[in-house]
Amino acid sequence: MEKDLQALAKVQEWYGPHSSTAAEWPVDALMAVKGNTTVSVVLPARDEESTVGDIVTVIRRDLVERVALVDEVLVVDSNSTDATAERARQAGARVVAQDQVLSHLVEPLTGKGEALWKGLAASTGDIVVYIDSDLRSFGAHYVSGLVGPLLKHGDLQFVKATYERPYTGADGVVQRGGGGRVTELVARPLLNMFWPELAGFAQPLGGEYAARRAVLEQVPYVTEYGVEFGLLVDLLHLVGLDAMAQVDLGHRTHTHQSMTALGRMAGQIILTAWSRLERQGRVLASEPPAHTLLQFGLQGQSALVDVAVAERPPLASLVPEEDVA
Ligand SMILES: O=c1ccn([C@@H]2O[C@H](COP(=O)(O)OP(=O)(O)O[C@H]3O[C@H](CO)[C@@H](O)[C@H](O)[C@H]3O)[C@@H](O)[C@H]2O)c(=O)[nH]1
Numbered sequence: 001m002e003k004d005l006q007a008l009a010k011v012q013e014w015y016g017p018h019s020s021t022a023a024e025w026p027v028d029a030l031m032a033v034k035g036n037t038t039v040s041v042v043l044p045a046r047d048e049e050s051t052v053g054d055i056v057t058v059i060r061r062d063l064v065e066r067v068a069l070v071d072e073v074l075v076v077d078s079n080s081t082d083a084t085a086e087r088a089r090q091a092g093a094r095v096v097a098q099d100q101v102l103s104h105l106v107e108p109l110t111g112k113g114e115a116l117w118k119g120l121a122a123s124t125g126d127i128v129v130y131i132d133s134d135l136r137s138f139g140a141h142y143v144s145g146l147v148g149p150l151l152k153h154g155d156l157q158f159v160k161a162t163y164e165r166p167y168t169g170a171d172g173v174v175q176r177g178g179g180g181r182v183t184e185l186v187a188r189p190l191l192n193m194f195w196p197e198l199a200g201f202a203q204p205l206g207g208e209y210a211a212r213r214a215v216l217e218q219v220p221y222v223t224e225y226g227v228e229f230g231l232l233v234d235l236l237h238l239v240g241l242d243a244m245a246q247v248d249l250g251h252r253t254h255t256h257q258s259m260t261a262l263g264r265m266a267g268q269i270i271l272t273a274w275s276r277l278e279r280q281g282r283v284l285a286s287e288p289p290a291h292t293l294l295q296f297g298l299q300g301q302s303a304l305v306d307v308a309v310a311e312r313p314p315l316a317s318l319v320p321e322e323d324v325a
Pocket residue numbers: 043044045046047048078110111112115131132133134204205206207208225226227228229254255256257265
């Protein structure tokens with residue numbers, strides 16, 4: 001209990017000085033401190049033709065053309081089967097196909113973590129901002145709010161968004177605070193139990209965060225939906241809590257996945273947490289955990305699904321092309 005209270009005290013001490021709101025980072029003020037620092041916005045996108053174009057349009061209009069806060073807008077097309085790539089390109093993004101990036105060095109893997117790792121490899125900015133492509137509440141303040149603390153404070157390495165997350169039902173009824181189901185039922189309990197220093201991050205699974213490239217290139221990327229959880233834990237280990245900050249972006253609405261899809265996501269996150277506990281020497285397993293999940297449909301039909309995650313090594317550890325014999 002005493003350990004729990006100590007961790008809580010540390011989070012409380014961190015919270016004030018490391019929290020801000022997007023309104024505290026107006027774009028014009030950021031331009032005054034940007035200097036030569038370059039900023040890339042990277043958007044992972046799998047079948048997001050209905051939203052990706054609008055998001056890219058806002059970034060280009062408000063943060064590339066009106067002021068040059070953002071130097072590069074990159075969409076990673078994550079094997080979409082719809083017009084995602086075309087919509088993103090039309091809106092002015094550079095688009096790369098996930099499986100084509102680093103294809104001379106690595107075999108393709110799948111999922112969101114792979115898209116983010118490939119996006120890091122294909123982009124060039126000193127600061128990388130990740131934004132999901134299924135957002136329905138996106139505004140330019142998402143990007144400026146995340147970049148602001150990094151431009152202003154040289155000792156900060158990572159900034160994660162927080163927001164209110166409603167749940168919008170199929171009937172269009174909005175339930176305040178009902179969103180982020182995997183966050184509430186899986187990620188938050190795991191973080192509080194095993195990495196309580198991270199408990200102050202109110203939306204640990206959110207897809208919007210920014211970090212310095214130099215740091216992102218030093219951490220592994222878990223594939224699938226393990227990526228956000230893995231990055232938080234690994235970055236805490238690498239840079240420490242005081243180099244991490246949180247910014248309130250207001251509210252976030254997005255396309256909700258089905259309960260069975262979220263069950264698979266939960267499995268991927270639990271396996272990610274397990275891998276970090278093992279790596280940090282905090283559990284000793286006689287055998288690895290199972291990675292299959294038996295799920296049931298409404299008619300009682302069942303399906304066995306695989307929730308295994310893989311991992312990409314820190315990008316900085318990759319052998320450059322010219323050194324590959
Ligand atoms: O194989 C994939 C799957 C997803 N995405 C994109 O990643 C983003 C987020 O994916 P989504 O399926 O919308 O995830 P959510 O249900 O919103 O899950 C939440 O929780 C996940 C686990 O932490 C995070 O990865 C998400 O960013 C976060 O929004 C979207 O732009 C997707 O198009 C890919 O690029 N490739």
